[in-house]
Amino acid sequence: MANVKQILEAVDGAMTTIKNIADTPGINLIPYVSTLSSVIGGVHMAYTAGKNIEPYITAIKDTYTVPGSPTPADIAALDARIADLVAQVQAPLPAPEEGEED
Numbered sequence: 001m002a003n004v005k006q007i008l009e010a011v012d013g014a015m016t017t018i019k020n021i022a023d024t025p026g027i028n029l030i031p032y033v034s035t036l037s038s039v040i041g042g043v044h045m046a047y048t049a050g051k052n053i054e055p056y057i058t059a060i061k062d063t064y065t066v067p068g069s070p071t072p073a074d075i076a077a078l079d080a081r082i083a084d085l086v087a088q089v090q091a092p093l094p095a096p097e098e099g100e101e102d
Helices: 004-022 028-050 053-062 072-090
Strands: none
Touching: 004 028, 004 053, 028 053, 028 072, 053 072
């Protein structure tokens, strides 16, 4: 399971990338910041639910800390991955089996 240092390093790397993108004239920061916000919220939700978040921490690093800016396809892929994680966490519990309490 990811430790706090790994999580903070991933978020720090993403924030550094966003800062570098912000220094580039004409770039719309909203997709980069929005995705990072979704990632942080989704990972927190999954962590609270006891899910393994390490693959998502790696995905943050892979998306934001590779040389150069993340492409729109990179951002879309990360968004989709986090949406899937959130859907898993928020999925309703299965109906109780016979003899099981509600």
